[in-house]
Amino acid sequence: MGAGRKTQTFMLGDRTPSSFSTTNSSATARNLRKENLGGVVFGCKNNTMKECLSKQIFGLPSIHFSYVRNIEQGLPLFLFNYNDRKLHGIFEAAGPGQMNINPYGWTEDGSDRTPYPAQVRIRVRMHCQPILEDQFSQIIMDNYYSQYHFWFELDHAQTSSLIKSFSSSPVNATAIQLHVPKVKTLFKALPNDDTRKEVDHRPSVTVEDLDWSDQPSKDVGYLGGSQPLGAYPGTETMDEEEAKVYLKLQQIALDRKKSNCPPGVFPAAVSGPSMNDDVQMEVGSASIGPSVSAEKNVEISVDSSYLESIISQLTQGMEELKNFSAEQLKKNSELEKKLVESEIHIQQLNDRVKKLELKFGPSSGSFDEQSEGSSDSRPINEAVDVVCSDADESILIVGGYNGVSWLAELDSYSPSQDVMRSLKPMSSVRSYASAATLNGHLYIFGGGNGSFWYDTVERYDPIINEWTSCPPLIERKGSLAGATLDNKIFAIGGGNGVECFWEVEMLDPALGRWVPIRSMLQKRFAPAAAELHGVLYAVGGYDGKDYLKTAERFDPREVSWTRLPSMNERRGCHSLAILDDKLYALGGYDGTEMVSSVEIFDPRMDSWMTGDPMHQPRGYSAAAVIGKSLYVIGGVHHGENILNTVERYTVGNGWEVTNLKGIGKRCFFSAVVLR
Incomplete structure (x- = not known):
């Protein structure tokens, strides 16, 4: 029934190969x-x-x-x-x-x-x-x-x-209906001076016995009007029946004041035209309206001071309940926050214990067994050895495209051995994503599968070789940048196939969700980002019209983005790496072609300088630093030519094309060193 919304394709300009474009198609939102x-x-x-x-x-x-x-x-x-x-x-x-x-x-x-x-x-x-x-x-x-x-x-x-x-079909409001059953008792009127010595033998009705009808009424709460019952002040913490009684009594008192009735007398208008002609309400010797007609005629006696006393008691009780509820809510919030912090602390302690067991030998043989529910056929300790034995010498390669298919693979690559070892794959294929590390875990977020963008987030635990789902991003997006700062992960810029974003989201483990923070000064699709000395840097990208030379940084102490000097060249889908306390912007796409140029930003000089160019132009590659060496891996050379080469840079020696072939062809992937 009905036609689906058309999807739009977002490409890097009009010159990026369409085979690498990603469309936006969501079954959850327009x-x-x-x-x-x-x-x-x-x-x-x-x-x-x-x-x-x-x-x-x-x-x-x-x-x-x-x-x-x-x-x-x-x-x-x-x-x-x-x-x-x-x-x-x-x-x-x-x-x-x-x-x-x-x-x-x-x-x-x-x-x-x-x-x-x-x-x-x-x-x-x-x-x-x-x-x-x-x-x-x-x-x-x-x-x-x-x-x-x-x-x-x-x-x-x-x-x-x-x-x-x-x-065209509103619900008509009707007056309040009071139905008096056969044998009921209402709180008896206190005798006045004239009748104090008389004994009242009339049957009476309790409040609980009244049939407080749920029929609509223009006067009282849920019985009509434009507000639900709980919308009226004072009724938030009462259950529905108590609130109905309270509001009806309030309405009776209000009507008496409006009609200037003397104490003890209630206006006939309370009953409205819907009351039976036989209804008669008496307070002392005062009568109100017609008499009640039921299987047995019943006269209702009410004392106004008693009603006002009940209203006062209900109001006081309501205030006490509200105060108690506010205190409980505050305590629950504090306990929930402490629980989250405790869970994080416990997880950190567990990770430390597992690493010590790896170093000094496992206890109870727990690490000699295979992870429960894991589809990886290798023992846990073997998978851990792959990642942790020489963690500073291994690069984690996540997802991407190899020229044939979109990938869900996670691999650990050792440049010193030119060996790629397979670890447990993600739950789905993922490319154009971003990755960051936090507390010894790898986080991968956003990206897509070649057809639509994701808001999903997964976390990899190298100790047990397992992926777990995490709270999703606020927006579906791909070609975004990511970095870790102050034990929080930042998702920066990107796009959704229709528009480019300047928004920045932050994952705070203590909150357990992504929250928006101060947006960048410019929209940036396919930017690069990194953290250096407690400050985030976002460099280059595409703003929907042009590829950018600009750069900016976020200082969490000032909670704001500041514009930096611009690069010499425009670039997007490039890489950004930290080496010797400097930022290296590597390759990318300038709006016309892939480039091999390198620019270096020194925060102490607050300026960019031209570095030695790589041997091959490349974009959608990945960069990682191990020791004093900077590696640039794979990427797109031009058109649909995907590279399988790895270049290495060391200060003073420049760039060299290595003979490393362990990774093979790869682009649109993420790479991190897990420290």
Whole structure:
């Protein structure tokens, strides 16, 4: 039902081989810009809808946060029930879209992390009848990418049409209905001076026995109006029945004040026209409205001071509950943070123990056994030996393209031996990605598979030769740069097949998610980045119009990017390496051809100088430093000519083309030295 959205191809200018381009095709989002986002549909089922409405929070899986974060207060929202295929509305955002507003929502007992962390607080804009899919599907036809699935992002035209459709079937508000059962008791009126000596034999009704109808009403909370029950001040921490009682009593007191009734007398308007002609409410000797008609006539006696006392008690209790809830929330937040820190510390201690066992011998034979669930046929200690025995002499080669297929392989390459050893591959093929190391682990993030871009992140543990999934990036992107600074990983720039990014995301292990930080001064697709002396550097790239000479750096102490002197040549899809406390920008694409030029930035001089050129022009290669040697591996020479050569540079000796052939043809890959 409906046609899928057309994909667009993003290439490095108009001169990059199309066989290496990556298209953008997402089954989770339209990727509308913030200014083009007119509304958002959230999903639910019968068993989650009640919580959505009662707690006034809508949520989606984290993969949808790319557009949920664009939600601002007042944006129209709708709720789609997968069970009956009905769309409910009209709601609106009561605040911005965020991650984990309620970290434990929609779980069985509130102890597990929510499966729907991309969340927004909501309120009701207008109560309307739900719309069947046959009706609203015609309005959002362009959003359907399969017969039963559609994108949740709505443009302004679609949102306006949906609002018009909903507005044609509003829910009519009706007055409050009070139904008095046969034998009930209401809190008895305190006798006044005239009747103090009389005995009241009339049956009375308790508050619990009243039938507080859930029918709509224009006066009270969930019984009508434009707000859910919990939206009224003071009702957030009460359960639904307590809140209904509280609001009804509040409404009675309010109506009495509006009508200037004397103490003990309640206005007949409370009952409204829906009360039966036989209803009569008496307070002392004062009568209110008609008399109640039921199977047995019942007169209701109420004392206003008693009602006001109950309201006062409820208000006081509500404040105490609110204060208690705030304290518990603060304590839970502190405990959660400590738990995350403890888990990280435990993992670090485990890694240290395993490394000591490798050095002095394993205990209990645990490392003589194969990793549980691992598809690698080699013992763990053999895989660890590959990476850890001479870690400073090995380069980890991740993913890429070999001229025939896109790769998921992870390999450890030793230049001194010209030997490539296979380790456990990633969960999927990945190219145009970026890699960084943190706490002895390798992180690979972003990139694509030759058809669409990823937001996925994987972490490799060399101790056990295993990959694990990590929190995803905020945006799907490829040809981005990555670096590690202050025990955090930074994903810098890149693109999604349609636009170039200047945004920067940071993975903080203590938070367990990626967060946006200060954006760069320029958009940069296919830049290069590195960390030197506690500062991040981003160099070159493509801004959607031109290849760049510019460079900038991020100082976490100032939390800002600063422009640096520009390079002498434009370059993108190049490499950046650190050697002798200097930045080396290596090769790349200048908008016309691949280049072999090298430029060196000395932070102490704050200037670029021309270095010795490589022997071969190359871009989409990878660079790594081992000891005093800088290696540049593979890459694209020109057109679709993929290189299998390795060049080595040492200060004072310049570049040499080595005879190393262990890696073979490779481009669009990542390479790091795991230290």
